[in-house]
Amino acid sequence: MSTTENTTSLKSIYSDFVAITKARLAISVVFSSVAGYLIGFSETYPFSWVTLILLTIGGYCMVGASNVFNQIIEKDLDALMDRTKSRPLPSGKISVRNAFALGVALTILGLGILYVINPKTAMFGAISIFLYTSVYTPLKKITPLSVFVGAFPGAIPFMLGWVAATNNFGIEAGTLFLIQFFWQFPHFWAIGWFLYDDYKKAGFFMLPTGKRDKKTALQTILYTVWLIIASLLPVTGFTGQLQLSYVSAGVVLLLGLWMLVYAVKLYKDMDAKAARKLMIVSVSYISLLQVIYIIDKFIR
Numbered sequence: 001m002s003t004t005e006n007t008t009s010l011k012s013i014y015s016d017f018v019a020i021t022k023a024r025l026a027i028s029v030v031f032s033s034v035a036g037y038l039i040g041f042s043e044t045y046p047f048s049w050v051t052l053i054l055l056t057i058g059g060y061c062m063v064g065a066s067n068v069f070n071q072i073i074e075k076d077l078d079a080l081m082d083r084t085k086s087r088p089l090p091s092g093k094i095s096v097r098n099a100f101a102l103g104v105a106l107t108i109l110g111l112g113i114l115y116v117i118n119p120k121t122a123m124f125g126a127i128s129i130f131l132y133t134s135v136y137t138p139l140k141k142i143t144p145l146s147v148f149v150g151a152f153p154g155a156i157p158f159m160l161g162w163v164a165a166t167n168n169f170g171i172e173a174g175t176l177f178l179i180q181f182f183w184q185f186p187h188f189w190a191i192g193w194f195l196y197d198d199y200k201k202a203g204f205f206m207l208p209t210g211k212r213d214k215k216t217a218l219q220t221i222l223y224t225v226w227l228i229i230a231s232l233l234p235v236t237g238f239t240g241q242l243q244l245s246y247v248s249a250g251v252v253l254l255l256g257l258w259m260l261v262y263a264v265k266l267y268k269d270m271d272a273k274a275a276r277k278l279m280i281v282s283v284s285y286i287s288l289l290q291v292i293y294i295i296d297k298f299i300r
C-alpha cells in the first residue's frame, strides 16, 4: 500500500470512529463528567490529574460503547432517516461484527478504567450503558416515555465526575444528576420537534404527546422551569458540599430565563425554527452552567 493510500485509510478509520462513537455528543457528555470532577474535588478529596485523565478516557469509552451498541440495534431504522442514513453501519462502511467487537472492547476498557478510579464510578457507568442500550434504545420504538428512561443514563455523567472525585453518592451527586436530568427534556423535545418528519420515517414518536402540539410545547416550558429550580438548588445551602454563591446563582438564573424565553417562543411560534433555536440554546445552557459552577467553586 502506498503512503497516500495509508493516509486515506487512516483518515477513514478516524472518521468512522468519530461517527460510530458519536464524538460530538460523547465529548459533551464527557465534558459534563469532567465538570462534575472539578466541582467535586476538595481538601478532603484532593485533585488528581491521573483520576481526571482516567475519567476522560474511561468516560469516552463508555459513552462510545453505548453509541456503538445503539447504532447496531438501530442499523435498519437509521437507514430510513436522512440524519442517520450515512452512519457507518447503514452505509456499510463498518460491518456489524466489527462494530460489535469495538463496542465490547470499549465497554471492557471503559469499565476497567472507571473501576481503577473507584468501584462506585464503574457501577454507575455500568448502569448507564445498560439503561441506554437495553432499556432506552428498544423503548424508542414503543413509547415516548423512552425519553424519560433515556434521561437517566444521560444524567449520570455529570454526577459521575463527583463520584469519581469523592467516592461518594449523596445529596451533592443527586443534585448534579437532577440538573442534567431535567435539562434533557427541553433539549430533546426541541430536537424531536424539528426532526419530527425524519423520525416519523423510522416510526419514532418521541414527543410527549407524540405530536408537535401545544401540550408538547407546554411540557417543554414546564421542564425548563424545573431545570431552573434544580440549577439554583446549590444556593439554598441544602445541598451539602455543593454550593453556589449569590452572584453565580444570579448568572445561572439569567441563563435559565434565556432558555425559558426560547421555550416560550416555541409555544408561541410552534415551528421548526424556534425548536432549532431552543436546541442550540439548551446545549449552550448546560455547558455554561457547568463552567459557572466550576468558576464559582474556585473564586468562592
Ligand code: HEM
Pocket (backbone or CB within 6 Å): 024, 025, 028, 029, 032, 083, 147, 150, 151, 154, 155, 180, 184, 187, 188, 191, 283, 286
Ligand atoms: C434523553 C436524552 C438525550 C436525547 C434523546 C438526545 C438526543 C440528541 C439528538 C438526536 C441529537 C442530534 C441532533 C441533530 O442531529 O441535529 C443531539 C445532539 C446533541 N446532544 Fe443530545 N440527547 C440527549 C442527551 C444529551 C446529553 C446528556 C448531552 C450532554 C451532556 C447531550 C448533548 C448534545 C449535544 C452537544 C448535541 C449537539 C451535537 C451533535 O449534534 O452531535 N445530549 N442529542
Ligand SMILES: CC(C)=CCC/C(C)=C/CC/C(C)=C/COP(=O)(O)OP(=O)(O)O
Pocket (backbone or CB within 6 Å): 029, 059, 062, 063, 066, 067, 070, 074, 124, 125, 128, 129, 132, 136, 150, 151, 153, 154, 156, 157, 160
Ligand atoms: C457513562 C455512560 C455510559 C453514559 C451514557 C450516556 C449517554 C450515551 C447518553 C446519551 C443520552 C441519549 C439518550 C442520547 C440520545 O440517543 P439517541 O439514540 O436518541 O440518538 P440517535 O437518534 O442520534 O441515535
